[in-house]
Amino acid sequence: MKKNMYTRITIVLFIIGLMMAIQYNTIRKPAERDTRDIWAIREELSEEKKRHSTLLAEIRSLNAVVDRYEQSEETNMQVVLSETVEKLKLQAGLTEITGPGVILRINPAPELVAMGYEIEEVSPDLLIQLTNALFKYGATNVAIDGHRIVLTSAIRDINGKTTVNSVPLSSPPFEIYVGTNSHKDAQKMYNSIQASTFIDSFYLDNFNLIIEEPIDELTIPAFENSLTNDFLKEVKKGE
Structure with missing residues (x-):
């Protein structure tokens, strides 16, 4: 009986010691922190917002094209398609501007x-x-x-x-x-x-x-x- 009790106490003490060791190691080796100053972070945030705005503008443009395709009759589909091709050529630099x-x-x-x-x-x-x-x-x-x-x-x-x-x-x-x-x-x-x-x-x-x-x-x-x-x-x- 006493042997079982000693065994349980040993296991509990082992677990407590392991947890304390982990905690001590975490305190000694904290996770790497971001050491950039506020202006560097603001500049990166500004660039990300610009990319976000550009993506939103492209999404709106593509949605507008889809709406035109859906609203156009079959006779006007060729016109919409031609306009889309010309716009893509302009974006790709294939036309004089x-x-x-x-x-x-x-x-x-x-x-x-x-x-x-x-x-x-x-x-x-x-x-x-x-x-x-x-x-x-x-x-x-x-x-x-x-x-x-x-x-x-x-x-x-x-x-x-x-x-x-x-x-x-x-x-x-x-x-x-x-x-x-x-x-x-x-x-x-x-x-x-x-x-x-x-x-x-x-x-x-x-x-x-x-x-x-x-x-x-x-x-x-x-x-x-x-x-x-x-x-x-x-x-x-x-x-």
Whole structure:
């Protein structure tokens, strides 16, 4: 009888000791805390809210298209379908577009030209950084030296030549067209680039980055190449 009692007491003490050990270990090794300051968290929250707003806008747009399909008679279905195709082509950059924007000019440094130095290629990495910044600043459409930037565009070095969409860029000077939604956005774009470090970065590479005043009528050419499609497949009629 006493042996059973001792056994039970031993088990209870073992469980209590195990729980105390776990608690002690938890106190000594607390879970990793988020050490970011309030502004970093607010900035991340702001980006998430922007993505949320963009998704809601896309959902509303798609719902509107569905409603039009449902409300249209069969005779008008072709018209609605054609409008949808044109809208998708516009979003994909397959059509020329005119609207407010800013023109950037990349010129070789005058002192290099005066001294007769050979003008080198603009670095692909610098162009990539600039292009990413332009979209971050609110650009809707970008064309570099007449080559439209789309989702599948690539800026890279091919055999010592800087290329956009696999086409070599012209030797500087050349222009970058940046389209925006409104003149106000174009003005913000102008101010953001002026306040950035890109002017100094291009100067270090012996180029002058010139930002012209915003204009209301800037024509950005369409994407000239054919878009590649690795995932979607056309469904045959009747399937």
